[in-house]
Amino acid sequence: MAYELGPQDLEPLLLGGAFFGSGGGGTVESARHLAAHFRKGDYYPRETVNVVTVEEASGPDALGDAVMVAYLGAPEAINSATYPTGPVLAVQSVQERLAAQGRKLAYIAPPESGALGFSVACLVAAKLGLAVIDADGAGRAVPSLPMLTYAAREIDPRPAYLVSQGGLNVELNVTPRHSHTSGGTSHQRDVSAIVEQMIRPIVGDPEFNQFGGLAMWVMTPAELGGAMPIRGTLTRALTLGRALGAGRVRNVPQMIAWLAEHGGLSARAISEPGELVSAKVDTSGGFDVGKIGIKAGQHTYTVVYQNESLIAWDSRRPQPIVLAPDSVAYFVEGDGQSIFTNGDLVMEDGSLNPVVGKRKVTLIGWEAEAPLTVPDGLILESFLELLEPLGYLGPYVPVGKLQSSPLRGELS
Template sequence: MSWYLTPADLSDLAWGASLLGAGGGGDPYLGKSLVAGALAAATATGRVQVLDPDELDDDSLVVTTGMMGAPTALVEKLPSGNEASLALRALERHLGRPVTATMPSECGGINSMVPLLAAAQLGLPVVDADGMGRAFPELQMTTFGVRGLPGSPVAVADERGSVAVVDTGSDNRHLENLVRGLAVRMGGVASTASYAMSGADVRRTAVPRTLSTATRLGRAVREANENHVDPFTMLGETLCRTVYQQGRVVFSGKVVDVDRRTSGGFVRGSAGISAVGTTSACELVFQNENLVARVDGRTVAIVPDIVTVLHAESGEPITTERLAFGQRVRVFVISAPVQLCTPEALKVFGPRVFGIDEDYRPVVPVP
C-alpha cells in the first residue's frame, strides 16, 4: 500500500539507499539536503506520496529520474536542484502526454533521492521500486532493459538549464554512450529522465519496494546506534526479511591505499584495506560502484552482489568517492535480488561486462 515520506524519513532513507548502492549512486547527504529543501518549499503537506507498484494502473506513465556521471564531480560542482524536473518536463513534451509518477532507476545515496526531489517540485507521487535493486554505472544496466524495455527517449539536463533529448530506439547500449558523452560535456554529471513505461511494465520489470526497504535498513542502523546495539547484527537481521535475503561482514580493517581517477564519466579505481594486527588484506575494485572484493587474493563477493564499505563502529556507508586513507571500516556484502542473477541479467551487468575474468558466484545461493 502507499505511504508518505516526510523529512523525518530522509536520513534513514539516505543511509539505507547508500548501503544498497554498493558505494555508488552519489552523495547521500547532498541528496537528503536537496529533498529536505524541496519538501519545505514545494509541497503544502511537506511530504511525498510513495506508491506501491501494485497500486499503479496498467496504463499509467512512469518515468525514472536520476543523475548520471562521475560522483566525484558532485564534490566540486553542486547541482541547482532543478535538473531532474527540467528533464522530466522535457520528456513529457517529447512524449506528448503527462507523467503519472516518477521512480528511481537505481538505489544510491543521491539517486534514490532525485525522484523525491522532482516529485516534491512537480506534485507527483514516487513509485516504491527501481531498475537495479542497487546501483550500476551504466544506463543500460537495468532490469527494465533486461526485460526488453527501451531506455529511449532520454531527456538530459544540467544546472544551467540546458536540455537535450536523445532517442536511439531499442539500442540501450548506444543510448548509454551518447548520454554519457552529454554528461561529460555538461561538466561530468547531469540529470536524466528515461525508461518511460506503463504501470504494467513496472510490475513486470522492476525490483519492488526498494525505497521502503532502504528506509527500513537506515532505521535499523540508526536505532541500533541509539540503543548501543551492534548495527551490523541489526542489518543482517533486517535484510533477512527483504528481497536481499542476507548480508554479512566479510572483512574488517583500515584503509591503507586508494587509487581513484575520474575518466570518461566514471570514477574508476581500487582500494586496499589491511586487517589490524595481521597480514590479511582486502582489495576492492570499483567503477562508480564496488564490483569485487578479494580477501588475501580470493574473491569473496562479486557483482551483481552488493559490496559496500561501512564505518567500523557506526555502520555509516562510505561511498567510493569518499574512501580515504586511515578510515576504520568493515566490508559488508549483501546478496543481490533474484532479478539480477538470471543468465539474461548477467549478460548485462555480470562480472565479465566490467572486464572481470570471473564467473558470478553468489555470496548466498539463490533458492
C-alpha cells in the first residue's frame, strides 16, 4: 500500500537502513548530511515522497518505467555531498532518453538496503516528482553491481549514466552481441561485471573524487516484478529506525526479537560483547577496504570489509563466523547512537570513532535473502570471487550452520 514520507522520516529510515546494510551501504554520516537539507525550497520543489509497492509499480495501473539510482564510490568521499546532484543528473539523462522513445519514467528503485541507498532514492524521487519502490536489489548492501538482483535477472544495462557532483556525465554503453536483442544468457551474465570494471576507474578520476551518481537498469512494469523479488525492505528499515528512536530496541536480545517478529529474520549474536580495539582502512578505486577488531575476553573478532562487511573471524575458532552474502551488523550498547557502519566506526585518519569509546559492541548475523544464495548463480558466485583475495577459498556456508555445527580443532 502506498504511503508518504517527509523530512522527519529520513532519520529513522537511514538508521534502519544502516543496520541492514551489513556494515556498508554508505555511512550514517553521509546520509544524515544529505537528509539535513531535505526541505522545500530552491533545490527541492517538495518535501514529501511517495513510496509504492512492487505490485503497484508493476501492475495494470503502473504509471511508467523504473530505474535504479545510487551513489557509487567510497563512503568517506560521499560524506561531502550536500545534495544528490550526481544521481539527479543521471536520472534526468534517463528521463530524456526515455522521452525520446515515447516512454515515461515514474519510479526510482533503490540499489540495496543501506543508509545512503534508501536516502538517495527518496531524495532523488522528491527532487524529480517520482515515487520510490519499497524493495531493493539485495536486502543488504553489496560491494559490486553483479551482486544485485537486477544483474541476476539480466535487465538490459542500457542506458546507464555515471555523473559527478560537478556534472561530468559519462554514458556507459555495453552493447550485447546481438544489438537487436538483449544478447545470450551467458553474455548477459557478464554485462554487469563489465560495467563494474568500467565504473571503478572513472570514479577514481580526480573529476569524480572517488564517487558519482549512477542511474542504470531501466525496467518496464513487466520486468519489474522479476527484477525486484526482495520486497518491503524500505518499510522494514523505517520501522526499525522508529523502534530504535522510541527506545523499544535498546539491547541485543531486543534487537534479535524485533528482527524475528517484524523483519522475519532469524538473527543471532555471533560475538560476545566487546570493545573496539583496532581499525585499518585504505580508500582506493571507489572502495573503503579494511578491518575492524573487537576484543571480548579471550576472543578477538575481526571484520573484513570492502565498503560492506564480507567475512568475520573469531580468534578462537578455525573457520569464519559469518560469510557474505550473509549479513553482519554492529550493535553498540549504552546511551547514544547504537547503529554504525564500517565507515562510521573508522575515522578519516584511520582511528576509531571516539563516540563509541568503551561501549560494548556485539556482532549480529543473519542469513541472506534466497535470491542471493542460488547455487552457481551470478550473485553467489560474485560474492565467492570477492572472498578469495580476502583469504577464503571454501564454499558458502550459512551463518546458522557456522554457528551451530561442532568444529574440529575449536579452542576451549
